[in-house]
Amino acid sequence: MTAQGRGRSREQWGYVPYLLPGLLLFTAVIGVPFLMNIGTSFTEWTGVGTPKWIGLGNYRELVQDGEFWASFEHNALIILGMAVVPTLIGLVLAAALTDLIGRHFGPRTASVLRACVYLPQVLPIVIAGVVWSWLLAPEDGAVNVLLGKIGLGSLAHDWLGDPATALWSVIGVMVWIQIGFPLVIFMSGLQRVDPSLYEAAEIDGATWARRFWHITIPQIRPEIFVVLLWTTIAALKAFAHIFVLTKGGPGGATNVPAYYSWTSFFEKSEVGYGSAIATVLTLLIVALTIVFLRLQGRDLGEER
Amino acid sequence: MTATLPKKSSAPPRAGRDAPHRRRRGPSAYAVLVALAAFAGVMLIPFVVVVFNALKTPEELTSHGPLSPPDGFNLDTMRAFWERTDFGHVLLNSVLISGSVAVLAVLLSVLNAYALGIGRIKGRMWVLVLLLMANTVPQEALVYPLYYLSKQVGLYDTRLSVIIVFTVIQSAFGTYLMASVLSAFPRPLLEAARIDGAGRWQVLWRVVVPVVRPTLSVLLVFFFVWTWNEFLIPMTFLISNENQTVSVALGVLHGQKLMDTTMSSAASLLGLLPTVVFFLIFQRTLSRGLTAGAIK
Numbered sequence: 099m100t101a102q103g104r105g106r107s108r109e110q111w112g113y114v115p116y117l118l119p120g121l122l123l124f125t126a127v128i129g130v131p132f133l134m135n136i137g138t139s140f141t142e143w144t145g146v147g148t149p150k151w152i153g154l155g156n157y158r159e160l161v162q163d164g165e166f167w168a169s170f171e172h173n174a175l176i177i178l179g180m181a182v183v184p185t186l187i188g189l190v191l192a193a194a195l196t197d198l199i200g201r202h203f204g205p206r207t208a209s210v211l212r213a214c215v216y217l218p219q220v221l222p223i224v225i226a227g228v229v230w231s232w233l234l235a236p237e238d239g240a241v242n243v244l245l246g247k248i249g250l251g252s253l254a255h256d257w258l259g260d261p262a263t264a265l266w267s268v269i270g271v272m273v274w275i276q277i278g279f280p281l282v283i284f285m286s287g288l289q290r291v292d293p294s295l296y297e298a299a300e301i302d303g304a305t306w307a308r309r310f311w312h313i314t315i316p317q318i319r320p321e322i323f324v325v326l327l328w329t330t331i332a333a334l335k336a337f338a339h340i341f342v343l344t345k346g347g348p349g350g351a352t353n354v355p356a357y358y359s360w361t362s363f364f365e366k367s368e369v370g371y372g373s374a375i376a377t378v379l380t381l382l383i384v385a386l387t388i389v390f391l392r393l394q395g396r397d398l399g400e401e402r
Numbered sequence: 403m404t405a406t407l408p409k410k411s412s413a414p415p416r417a418g419r420d421a422p423h424r425r426r427r428g429p430s431a432y433a434v435l436v437a438l439a440a441f442a443g444v445m446l447i448p449f450v451v452v453v454f455n456a457l458k459t460p461e462e463l464t465s466h467g468p469l470s471p472p473d474g475f476n477l478d479t480m481r482a483f484w485e486r487t488d489f490g491h492v493l494l495n496s497v498l499i500s501g502s503v504a505v506l507a508v509l510l511s512v513l514n515a516y517a518l519g520i521g522r523i524k525g526r527m528w529v530l531v532l533l534l535m536a537n538t539v540p541q542e543a544l545v546y547p548l549y550y551l552s553k554q555v556g557l558y559d560t561r562l563s564v565i566i567v568f569t570v571i572q573s574a575f576g577t578y579l580m581a582s583v584l585s586a587f588p589r590p591l592l593e594a595a596r597i598d599g600a601g602r603w604q605v606l607w608r609v610v611v612p613v614v615r616p617t618l619s620v621l622l623v624f625f626f627v628w629t630w631n632e633f634l635i636p637m638t639f640l641i642s643n644e645n646q647t648v649s650v651a652l653g654v655l656h657g658q659k660l661m662d663t664t665m666s667s668a669a670s671l672l673g674l675l676p677t678v679v680f681f682l683i684f685q686r687t688l689s690r691g692l693t694a695g696a697i698k
Binding site for chain 2: 110112113119121123124126130132138195199202203209210211212215217220221223224225239240277279283289320321327331337356359364372373376377379383384387394395
């Protein structure tokens with residue numbers, strides 16, 4: 099802040115009341131419970147009775163828990179399946195639906211296609227898991243039947259049961275679930291763009307690829323950052339997809355950190371240890387969030 | 403991609419209803435349409451499977467497997483599920499909870515984002531990091547503390563407790579998205595309004611909200627759907643039958659292995675229809691922004 103700093107800071111104070119409801123509710127619903135969670139992480143507790151204080155015991159155990167850290171490797175691939183690939187596909191689809199389909203075949207056609215792609219987001223994950231386990235079933239699953247019909251029967255196998263393909267199959271299902279999320283956000287962002295911008299560019303002979311790169315991407319930059327960070331966080335917390343499809347198996351091939359946390363809390367009744375895992379996971383994600391928001395601030399700041 | 407012909411130089415040969423606006427559709431445009439329609443079709447396959455099984459009798463299922471089309475239109479399974487779970491009541495709870503959360507969380511997001519994105523208050527990044535923690539903290543870590551807190555304030559086993567919790571959790575995303583969108587908001591528009599004598603409150607509702615309305619509708623839809631499908635916190639907080647939500651009813655029955663395949667398909671179909679309807683209704687709001695932008 100420079101010469102005009104003082105005037106600006108007084109001006110800023112006028113906006114603080116708008117934050118108060120959010121901050122108050124946050125403190126009650128997330129802030130205090132998270133501090134309680136940190137407190138619990140220093141104890142040994144089964145969820146009932148009196149917690150026993152053990153200091154850093156849970157954290158010491160966690161550092162040495164090789165399986166926990168190994169499960170982070172799967173997270174790298176899950177980020178690919180839940181964040182990177184859906185964002186890329188979503189960008190191309192959003193641009194194609196807005197720039198090509200919307201303008202040549204009418205917004206209604208674009209809306210129908212968008213609805214189809216968004217639909218998997220509506221399906222409860224429990225149900226999605228059940229349906230996909232039918233489709234990927236080893237004997238009469240649709241995927242294997244289809245492969246047989248087009249003469250690739252030799253490729254058919256137990257997709258979720260084979261450690262070599264289980265994680266990739268889960269990632270495939272995640273891509274299917276996720277695409278609708280970036281698509282809808284990107285399309286809503288593109289509605290801020292003046293359509294005459296595209297028309298002018300088209301008249302000037304700009305190809306679709308050039309319009310994508312020079313109009314679509316710059317215009318929805320804020321949305322791209324938001325979607326990438328959000329889906330990455332979701333990937334780091336990914337649990338339900340894994341739980342319903344493979345339960346972390348076969349042989350830990352699809353295990354993820356969030357699954358550890360959940361099983362400690364609700365299956366093994368090691369609430370203290372579960373709290374420690376949740377705390378570590380939260381701090382890791384917060385650190386990532388800070389790095390990401392810094393990058394975003396720098397990138398968006400340059401434009402102004 | 404081949405260049406399309408310039409506008410207005412020739413009338414499009416295959417004119418649609420509002421033809422003057424549209425360019426000639428080259429073969430490449432049709433190729434893209436076909437490709438996208440095929441892609442959309444593949445996305446829908448799992449839903450077709452759900453509908454197939456929801457309409458089958460258990461006997462059909464055992465003889466033909468889960469992937470064959472049903473012989474007839476059998477609604478008995480759906481009716482049985484409806485009666486067994488008192489589904490009308492459960493549905494009402496879900497609509498009440500998800501609807502309230504969607505509206506309240508959008509409101510909270512807008513207020514937060516106005517201070518962060520337009521007000522650009524000092525330390526906004528740290529406030530944002532803090533508010534985003536509503537999403538970063540794993541929900542399982544919140545279950546025990548929230549259980550004790552809600553018992554203390556007498557909100558345990560009330561729908562209000564779930565509404566409050568999810569308003570905060572969902573608004574994290576709304577705050578972030580809106581703050582990012584609003585920090586790129588055209589400044590001249592704001593300054594013009596301020597010069598005309600509009601206060602912050604009026605600027606928010608008369609200038610900012612109308613421009614970002616399409617994004618707000620997206621948030622509304624997302625919050626509704628996300629809250630609808632939430633399972634863990636509603637299950638631990640709404641223990642009495644009269645407060646149950648659709649996803650809890652589904653999940654509990656599924657977990658107890660009380661449902662065969664046809665029953666769980668029928669249940670899924672009944673459970674996801676309201677969210678689909680909700681999305682389809684709001685599709686219109688999503689596109690309204692397009693026309694508003696075109697007039698400008």
